[in-house]
Structure formats: structure tokens, C-alpha cells
Amino acid sequence: METLFVVNAGSSSLKFRLFERRSDGLHVCLRGQLSGIGSAEPAFEAADHEGGELVRRALAPAQAHDAAQAQSILGEWLHDHLGAPPSAVAHRVVHGGPDIGEARLIDEALLAQLEQLVPLAPLHQPAALAVIRTVQRMAPGVPQIACFDTAFHRSHPPVADRFALPRRFYAEGVRRYGFHGLSYEYIASQLRTHWPALAAGRVAAAHLGAGASVCGLVDGRSVSSSMGFSALDGIPMATRPGQLDPGVVLWMLDRGMNAREIEALLYKQSGLAGLSGTSGDMRELIGNDSADARLALDYFALYTAQALAALGTAMGGLDALVFTAGIGEHAAPVRASICAHLAWLGVRLDAARNVAHASRISSDDSAIEVRVIPTNEEEVIARHAHEVLEARAWT
Numbered sequence: 462m463e464t465l466f467v468v469n470a471g472s473s474s475l476k477f478r479l480f481e482r483r484s485d486g487l488h489v490c491l492r493g494q495l496s497g498i499g500s501a502e503p504a505f506e507a508a509d510h511e512g513g514e515l516v517r518r519a520l521a522p523a524q525a526h527d528a529a530q531a532q533s534i535l536g537e538w539l540h541d542h543l544g545a546p547p548s549a550v551a552h553r554v555v556h557g558g559p560d561i562g563e564a565r566l567i568d569e570a571l572l573a574q575l576e577q578l579v580p581l582a583p584l585h586q587p588a589a590l591a592v593i594r595t596v597q598r599m600a601p602g603v604p605q606i607a608c609f610d611t612a613f614h615r616s617h618p619p620v621a622d623r624f625a626l627p628r629r630f631y632a633e634g635v636r637r638y639g640f641h642g643l644s645y646e647y648i649a650s651q652l653r654t655h656w657p658a659l660a661a662g663r664v665a666a667a668h669l670g671a672g673a674s675v676c677g678l679v680d681g682r683s684v685s686s687s688m689g690f691s692a693l694d695g696i697p698m699a700t701r702p703g704q705l706d707p708g709v710v711l712w713m714l715d716r717g718m719n720a721r722e723i724e725a726l727l728y729k730q731s732g733l734a735g736l737s738g739t740s741g742d743m744r745e746l747i748g749n750d751s752a753d754a755r756l757a758l759d760y761f762a763l764y765t766a767q768a769l770a771a772l773g774t775a776m777g778g779l780d781a782l783v784f785t786a787g788i789g790e791h792a793a794p795v796r797a798s799i800c801a802h803l804a805w806l807g808v809r810l811d812a813a814r815n816v817a818h819a820s821r822i823s824s825d826d827s828a829i830e831v832r833v834i835p836t837n838e839e840e841v842i843a844r845h846a847h848e849v850l851e852a853r854a855w856t
């Protein structure tokens with residue numbers, strides 16, 4: 462029986478799923494994640510196809526300080542728990558550059574292309590490439606497929622693809638790529654299946670995880686996204702600032718900071734972590750009464766709400782809001798604060814539905830429907846990988 466192993470290397474998590482190929486398609490037989498990478502409370506959990514617990518353990522912060530440590534913990538566990546290497550491995554790769562609009566079978570030429578994009582996604586691209594190289598070493602000959610965060614946004618209109626810079630920069634690849642595309646693709650497919658009227662309308666989706674962005678979906682296609690050239694722009698994140706006046710970066714350069722120092726500051730020390738001075742993890746901030754933690758939460762809510770409202774302008778109106786990813790799915794007080802900023806648009810939450818994480822959390826009289834839709838990037842990756850593998854009979 463053929464199997465497909467799916468890896469989603471995020472900034473604070475390493476998510477994975479093992480699928481079996483049966484005559485009617487792929488079926489999940491194992492799922493899990495190493496979460497809280499770089500936080501005070503990393504954890505590792507995995508479950509079988511029925512949700513039966515295979516492992517659930519807290520890790521010391523020093524054990525999962527970065528992606529490399531997380532990968533070696535997962536690698537050791539898989540070594541003990543997978544009977545045989547999978548028939549194929551599929552990956553979330555954050556940056557695919559300007560031309561790639563679909564999943565690709567990985568070969569050396571593609572890897573060289575993806576390595577060139579490391580400076581555009583230094584927090585994510587190296588981690589995904591490291592897993593790909595490890596699989597090449599440990600299981601040579603096993604086909605690997607790359608699925609890209611940027612691919613779904615290739616449908617952007619030109620105004621959502623350009624920066625107001627001289628044209629030559631666009632030709633050199635300085636574009637608004639957009640990220641979290643696998644997640645938005647999943648949201649669009651869930652809308653089509655369960656809420657076709659919304660799917661055909663104008664939806665502002667908020668992927669709020671350790672990395673966070675918003676995306677405007679019209680008829681299920683991405684028309685505008687808050688993330689652009691790199692995964693730094695847009696709304697505030699766990700350790701990234703979101704929108705920042707480029708004059709600040711010039712000021713830092715003039716003060717003698719070099720590019721690598723500024724990179725570390727912007728990817729690892731800013732955002733909620735920078736504002737609060739304690740943590741970028743939303744769970745820790747919600748439980749923290751300090752004025753700095755409150756400021757971080759207020760900043761996150763205000764700028765996320767502004768970005769969602771701006772999507773309404775890009776789409777010529779707003780029929781629904783969708784919250785997804787770690788914060789979007791689980792942090793009811795954050796959803797409430799964001800929606801409170803959108804009350805002027807007629808957004809009304811039902812407090813009880815919101816606290817219960819119901820699928821529809823807006824009240825019956827809300828002018829705009831508000832939904833929580835758990836994302837599933839791994840399923841989208843599996844879907845694309847399956848197509849690539851079927852086309853070549855899995856060998």
C-alpha cells in the first residue's frame with residue numbers, strides 16, 4: 462500500500478500527516494504536530510486515524526528552540542513509529558517565486574530555484590528545504606512534492622501584485638506574492654462545499670497563527686493579501702511587526718545595524734513579542750494582565766481589523782469574515798476585539814457562539830456573517846501531491 466507523508470513547517474510549529482492511498486483516494490492514518498517552537502511551552506503530540514493518542518508530551522523550551530531541533534525530535538519519533546519509509550513526501554514550501562502557480566515534483570533544478578528565495582522567507586524556506594534534503598539523504602529515490610504558499614495568490618490582479626517602485630524592480634521579482642495560500646485555498650474549498658452562497662461572494666479571511674495575514678476571496682479566488690514580498694508585511698504577528706514604515710529600516714541602517722541584524726529583529730524579536738516584552742504566544746498574552754501585554758493585544762486587534770476593512774475596499778464590499786489558524790480558531794477574546802473594531806460595518810458577534818467556537822459566531826442580526834473555519838493546510842498539500850503522483854503512477 463502506498464503512503465504519502467505530508468510536512469508543514471510553520472514558524473512556530475511542525476505539522477505532519479501520513480496518508481494511505483486507497484482505491485477511493487487518500488485516507489489519513491496518522492497526524493500530529495510539534496507546536497510552540499521557540500516559546501516557553503513547546504509540545505509534541507500525535508494521534509492515529511481515529512484520534513487515538515500516540516504521544517502527547519511537553520518539551521523543555523531548550524529542546525525545541527528552533528526548527529532544526531523540532532525536525533530532529535520528529536525524525537526520531539518517526540524512525541520508531543513508521544514501519545517503512547513513506548512512498549512519497551509532500552511539503553509546504555512558503556515561497557515559490559513569481560512563476561510557480563502549482564505543486565511541483567522536486568528535483569535539483571527546483572531546489573536550486575527555491576534556495577534562491579531563502580532571503581525572501583528566511584524564517585520558513587530554510588526549514589522546509591532542510592526537511593527535503595534530510596528525506597533525500599535518508600530515503601533516496603522517494604519522490605517529493607513541493608506545494609507553495611504563494612501559488613494560490615498568482616490570481617491577484619496587477620494592482621495587488623505591484624509595489625509603487627520603478628518598474629525594473631518588478632521585473633527583478635520585487636512583487637506582492639502573498640502567503641498562507643494553502644490555508645486560504647482550504648478555506649475557499651470549505652466555503653464552496655458548505656456555504657456556496659458565501660463562496661460566490663466577497664470574503665475577508667484572517668489566517669491568525671504565529672504568522673498572520675488576511676486575504677480577500679472573491680468567488681473563491683485571492684484578490685488581495687496583506688502579506689507581500691516577504692512574510693513580514695501586513696498585520697502584526699508573534700515575532701514579526703507587520704506593516705512598518707520603511708523609514709524605520711533606513712534609520713536602523715544609518716545607526717549601523719547591518720542587514721542580518723535587522724532581519725533577526727524583524728523576524729524574531731518584533732510583533733507581539735516586541736510589544737509585550739515577554740512573549741509572542743497569544744495564549745501567554747491572554748493570561749497576562751500587564752499593561753504591555755494589553756498593548757500588544759490591542760495593537761493586534763486594531764491593525765488586523767483595519768486590514769480586514771481594507772479588504773472590503775479591494776473587493777467592493779464584504780459578505781463574510783472568516784477566522785482561521787491557531788489564534789483565529791481558538792482565541793475567542795481576540796476575535797471579539799477585532800470584531801468590535803468592525804462594529805461600524807454592522808459586524809455583530811454572538812458572545813455565546815464566539816466563546817463556544819461555533820462555526821457561525823455572528824449574531825442573527827449581523828450585517829456580515831462571521832465564521833470560524835479550522836484550516837487544514839496538510840489536506841490541501843495532500844490533494845495537490847496526489848494529483849502530481851497519480852500523473853506519474855506514484856513511482
Ligand SMILES: Nc1ncnc2c1ncn2[C@@H]1O[C@H](COP(=O)(O)OP(=O)(O)O)[C@@H](O)[C@H]1O
Binds near residue numbers: 743
Ligand atoms: N487556545 C489558544 N488561545 C489563544 N491562542 C492560541 C491558542 N492555541 C493556539 N494559539 C496561538 O496560535 C499560534 C499558533 O498557530 P498556528 O496556526 O499553529 O501557527 P504556525 O502554523 O504559524 O506555527 C500560537 O502562537 C498561539 O499563540
Ligand SMILES: CC(=O)OP(=O)(O)O
Binds near residue numbers: 610640670692
Ligand atoms: C508565511 C507564514 O508566516 O507562515 P507561518 O504562519 O506558518 O509562520
Ligand SMILES: [Mg+2]
Binds near residue numbers: 471472670
Ligand atoms: Mg501555519
